[in-house]
């Protein structure tokens with residue numbers, strides 16, 4: 336079975352290509368506006384809620400999108416209408432909970448352009464998109480890594496510069512051999528702690544936090560400077576541009592870090608023959624925090640990317656045939672795995688006041704999630720031996736990805752001797 340994956344790459348088009356990209360995005364927006372106007376006009380006049388197929392009608396008797404009207408490939412036009420229908424559907428779902436949310440009503444100036452396989456030709460590093468009969472095709476240059484690829488779908492998007500999003504076929508990865516179960520505790524400082532009961536892996540999230548702190552600080556500075564000038568003035572625009580650039584850059588860094596973190600977690604699972612990962616259910620954490628927690632901690636929780644990490648972990652686990660199961664996380668970080676007494680750790684080390692167990696807090700969390708899965712409750716274990724943790728952190732300077740690196744660009748932190756190593760020696 337072949338798997339498909341979306342990859343993104345930044346383009347560096349010359350002036351002419353850039354102008355053509357802009358024109359095509361305007362055309363795409365024109366399709367959106369036409370579909371939107373047609374939809375609402377039909378609804379107003381005839382009271383009909385048009386379905387997706389009738390909005391996608393291309394060059395039929397009703398001539399919603401007559402052939403010569405847009406400089407786009409017919410499938411590109413259809414994809415815009417599909418997106419519009421999908422947005423309507425999604426809004427309808429959200430409106431059940433929150434009726435204030437509006438259906439798409441704004442006129443668009445630009446919109447992403449999508450091409451399907453039939454309209455794409457790749458020759459070496461050149462990619463050529465067809466824009467319908469009689470219209471000029473769009474020619475772009477791909478990065479070397481994408482030479483002779485066969486994308487299924489390509490999208491031209493704007494992200495402070497033109498980007499291509501390509502859906503390409505990827506080789507099937509080896510499926511895991513093994514039947515062990517590992518538990519995974521997600522945290523803010525240590526992004527992921529994994530344990531199978533014997534060994535443990537802790538992946539640092541400090542770099543991630545540093546990127547977020549940098550962004551918050553810079554954006555706040557710029558925001559303040561912007562509040563002092565007249566809105567839309569030249570200076571304001573300049574500052575706004577910088578702000579957007581920083582937001583975009585940090586967004587990409589965060590995404591990259593989240594990918595590296597989850598990839599190395601999966602890598603560890605493959606090496607240890609894990610067939611099931613148990614994760615704590617964190618779905619309620621970001622709700623009802625007002626008044627309960629301080630402003631700073633609330634900001635941290637709201638910006639903590641556990642949802643993204645979970646999403647990445649889920650699909651990466653699926654790719655290699657690992658099941659992911661969620662269990663309740665209540666008290667897993669507080670209960671002592673050896674005697675079952677409850678302690679509130681206030682730093683990174685967990686120490687039990689009852690049986691004097693000292694170990695890493697997130698490993699305790701992961702271990703308890705594991706016993707939650709095994710026994711359905713937190714069962715104290717007299718023979719609890721502290722799984723030896725291995726630390727991983729992401730290199731501080733972002734490196735170009737090299738395919739030879741076995742652990743996905745991660746390295747083992749050297750000289751990171753903590754309390755845990757000492758504790759594990761004494762606990763044996």
Ligand SMILES: [Zn+2]
Pocket residue numbers: 671672673674675676687688689690691692
């Ligand atoms: Zn204890």
